[in-house]
Amino acid sequence: MTYANPADLSLYPELDATALAAFVAALETGDVTGLSPARALDVAEVRSLAVFSRGKVTGAGGAMLDAALWRHTGPQPRPVIVMPSPWTDAGWLTYAVQASLFAARGYDVLAYSARGFGASEGQVEVAGPLDVADGSRALDHLIERTSGPVTKIGFLGDSYGSGISQLVAAHDTRVDAVVALSTWGDLGEAFLENSTRHVAAVQALLSAAARARLSAQTQGVFESVLANRDIEGALRWAEPRSPFTHVKELNRRRVPVLFAQAWHETLFPGNQTLKMFNELTGPKRLDFSIGDHSAPEMPGMLGLPNRIWTDAHRWFDHHLKGIDNGMADEGQVVAEVMWSKALEAAPTWHALTGGVRRVHLAGGGELAEKPEAGWTATVVCGIDTPATVADQIVRSGYAEIAGLPKVYPTADIDRTVAAVWAAAPEEAVLRLRGTPRLRVTYRAANPGSGFVAYLMDTAPDGSAHIITHAPYSDLDSAPDSLVSADIDLQATAYDVPRGHRVLLVVDARDPFYSDPNLPRATLSFTSPEATPSYLELPLAP
Numbered sequence: 001m002t003y004a005n006p007a008d009l010s011l012y013p014e015l016d017a018t019a020l021a022a023f024v025a026a027l028e029t030g031d032v033t034g035l036s037p038a039r040a041l042d043v044a045e046v047r048s049l050a051v052f053s054r055g056k057v058t059g060a061g062g063a064m065l066d067a068a069l070w071r072h073t074g075p076q077p078r079p080v081i082v083m084p085s086p087w088t089d090a091g092w093l094t095y096a097v098q099a100s101l102f103a104a105r106g107y108d109v110l111a112y113s114a115r116g117f118g119a120s121e122g123q124v125e126v127a128g129p130l131d132v133a134d135g136s137r138a139l140d141h142l143i144e145r146t147s148g149p150v151t152k153i154g155f156l157g158d159s160y161g162s163g164i165s166q167l168v169a170a171h172d173t174r175v176d177a178v179v180a181l182s183t184w185g186d187l188g189e190a191f192l193e194n195s196t197r198h199v200a201a202v203q204a205l206l207s208a209a210a211r212a213r214l215s216a217q218t219q220g221v222f223e224s225v226l227a228n229r230d231i232e233g234a235l236r237w238a239e240p241r242s243p244f245t246h247v248k249e250l251n252r253r254r255v256p257v258l259f260a261q262a263w264h265e266t267l268f269p270g271n272q273t274l275k276m277f278n279e280l281t282g283p284k285r286l287d288f289s290i291g292d293h294s295a296p297e298m299p300g301m302l303g304l305p306n307r308i309w310t311d312a313h314r315w316f317d318h319h320l321k322g323i324d325n326g327m328a329d330e331g332q333v334v335a336e337v338m339w340s341k342a343l344e345a346a347p348t349w350h351a352l353t354g355g356v357r358r359v360h361l362a363g364g365g366e367l368a369e370k371p372e373a374g375w376t377a378t379v380v381c382g383i384d385t386p387a388t389v390a391d392q393i394v395r396s397g398y399a400e401i402a403g404l405p406k407v408y409p410t411a412d413i414d415r416t417v418a419a420v421w422a423a424a425p426e427e428a429v430l431r432l433r434g435t436p437r438l439r440v441t442y443r444a445a446n447p448g449s450g451f452v453a454y455l456m457d458t459a460p461d462g463s464a465h466i467i468t469h470a471p472y473s474d475l476d477s478a479p480d481s482l483v484s485a486d487i488d489l490q491a492t493a494y495d496v497p498r499g500h501r502v503l504l505v506v507d508a509r510d511p512f513y514s515d516p517n518l519p520r521a522t523l524s525f526t527s528p529e530a531t532p533s534y535l536e537l538p539l540a541p
Contacts, residue, residue: 011087011159011208011267011394012094014298020096023303024068025525027052027100033305039097039165039303044298046070046100048102054331057112057141060133063122066113068092069140069145070103077149079320082160083111084131084168086294090209091118094158097303098312103328105313107320108150110142114160116213123215126187127163135168139175145455152176152320157439158301159183159267159294163243169255170246177256179312180243182294184268185276188238191225192489195270196450196471197514202226228514244272247279253427254282258315260308263338263468263492264400266393266512270491271435278349283319285326286349287311288493289336292390292397298338307343339405339465341515344433344493346538352493353434354541359423359502361440361525361533367423367504371532377525379451380515381508385418386410387454389469389512392503408456408464410503418507419525421535422458430496434538436468436489440506441533443524445478448516449508451523455489455535464503467490471513484531504535514515 023039026032030047032040037314046052050072057065072078081102085091089111092099099109115122115134125131135155143150154177162183169175184190188532191198202225214222221234239245259277261270270288277286287308289296311327311334316328331345333352346352359367363375386408390396393435396406415422426504438453450473470489477483496502506525508517517523527533 007066007229011204012090012294012298013395014398015090015094016302017087017090017093020090020093024096027096040454042097042100042104042303045242046104050103057138059115059122059137060114060130061122062116062133063120065112065115065117065121065134065138065452066091067110067141068096068099069142070099070109071145071147072106072464073106073147075148077151078106078108078146079152079316080108080110080142080146080150080152081156081316081358082135082142083109084112084135084138084155084157084164085111086158087117087160087208089118090097090259091120095302098300098309102313102316105317106515107316108140108146110138110143112138116215118209123213124209124218125215126218127160127167131164132167132171135164136172139172154178154316157181158297161457163187163241165509166243166250166257167246170243170249173253175255177316179258179315181260181297181308181312182268183259183273184264185242186272187242188235189272190268191234191238192231194471196474196475197228197231198343198512199226199514200393200512204267240460244276244279247276251281256285256315258285258311260287260289260297260311262293262296262384262397263490264292264397266390267293271488274349274491284313285311285332285334285389288332288491290338290341291401293394295394295397295401337493337495339403340495342503351541353538355539357539358534359539360502361421361504361527361535365421367421367502367535371527371534373527373529373532375526379419379506379508379523379525380417381521381523382515382519383417384509384511385414385507386412387418387505387507388510389452405465408466409462410456410458410464411462413505418505421504423502425460425499425501426496428498430502431540432467432492432494432537433490433540436538437536438470438489439484439486439531439534441482441528441531442486443480443482443526444474444477444521445480446518447477448518448519449474449477449521450516451506451508452510452513453487453489454505457494458501458503458504460499467494468496471510473514473516475516482528504538
């Protein structure tokens with residue numbers, strides 16, 4: 001497992017900044033030497049329709065933000081799009097190809113580097129009030145430079161820019177639609193899930209911003225989460241930076257929002273975005289894909305065919321241009337099924353699940369149809385096992401997209417440091433759709449305890465793929481007390497093949513998360529008669 005992050009870690013390992021810079025140079029000069037034929041055609045098309053220029057946007061407090069503008073010269077009315085940058089020093093350059101494609105479709109576009117990143121002044125505030133004000137200033141800048149009337153306004157962001165886009169839309173009534181890719185809904189939950197700190201994710205964010213200029217407050221909050229100090233203060237800081245906090249403002253105007261998320265997201269787990277999605281009452285859509293943070297949409301960043309970016313274009317065409325392209329009739333949810341990559345649509349998130357199968361944790365290591373009380377399964381804390389969230393932050397998702405998901409050797413999982421329960425082999429394909437839930441009771445000898453639960457698909461030879469997981473921590477119970485944990489695992493769409501088994505693994509340590517257990521302490525899992533331990537599997541209709 002590789003959770004240590006070098007100072008030059010990128011959250012976008014396949015982003016080719018050199019190629020994007022060459023594309024921008026061609027936009028400026030018209031010289032397409034060295035570009036692929038497809039990108040050369042993109043350059044020629046956008047240059048025939050719009051004027052490209054680099055410049056600066058005066059942000060909040062006078063901070064000068066690095067930006068690029070794609071502007072049409074004709075007087076006719078047209079819609080516009082503002083694109084705040086991701087969490088990278090590449091800044092607006094990340095959007096160079098896609099902004100050009102939007103411009104070729106008739107939009108005026110402004111892409112800018114968020115404050116503190118790249119050539120933008122200011123300090124990184126993590127979607128704080130200054131970032132929200134910057135978004136509105138960027139929109140002012142764009143409107144002032146359009147040649148004709150502005151009809152409607154969209155905000156689009158990937159990762160960091162997606163959170164900023166949602167927050168600007170909540171507070172700037174001029175924004176008519178949003179596209180939020182690899183986004184967050186509740187930043188506090190991305191830091192702390194079931195009272196468990198996401199230490200590897202926070203380390204990755206800090207490392208990826210090694211050349212950025214973080215404000216003292218931002219630096220302090222990240223370090224506090226890593227050091228397990230003033231967590232309540234960190235959550236208070238995260239609350240106004242969470243779109244979920246401002247969902248009423250979005251609902252008041254019924255702002256259309258398109259979300260795109262990866263099933264195995266390691267920075268902003270899908271359930272917190274799903275919570276935001278389900279609260280929205282306006283037009284909305286959620287695309288769930290195989291992979292990890294920003295990986296599903298990455299090919300489109302480089303100009304390759306990509307369904308996420310195709311949906312982004314269609315979303316704005318429908319909500320900003322009024323084009324009847326079928327977007328309104330396709331349902332709210334599109335799920336890419338692991339590992340078949342088949343696409344399934346549902347009218348709502350809840351319609352993705354048709355029923356629930358409850359299986360009970362039994363003393364013989366079985367997932368049984370009926371509850372069984374009186375058993376105990378004890379695990380030793382402080383020892384890692386082959387059951388892990390992923391091998392690497394972000395990067396593991398690229399292997400999944402390539403059809404090479406991590407293989408887990410279940411026979412190598414030491415049953416003294418992990419508790420394992422297996423269902424009977426499936427007689428037909430088991431179509432999991434929705435949010436699995438786990439209830440389990442355990443006794444912890446020491447104050448402060450926790451575990452990570454992994455749901456796996458195990459082949460007859462014992463090799464397995466991870467379906468989903470979730471951490472859990474209890475920080476308040478007295479020593480030697482029974483702890484009841486009721487948790488949602490991360491949402492999934494997964495087909496367990498015929499003859500495979502569903503496997504539940506629970507261990508006490510994963511380097512991805514904080515570990516509240518004392519070394520060599522024990523957790524004794526059980527199933528009281530009054531509150532039996534069980535796993536609920538959401539099934540397709």
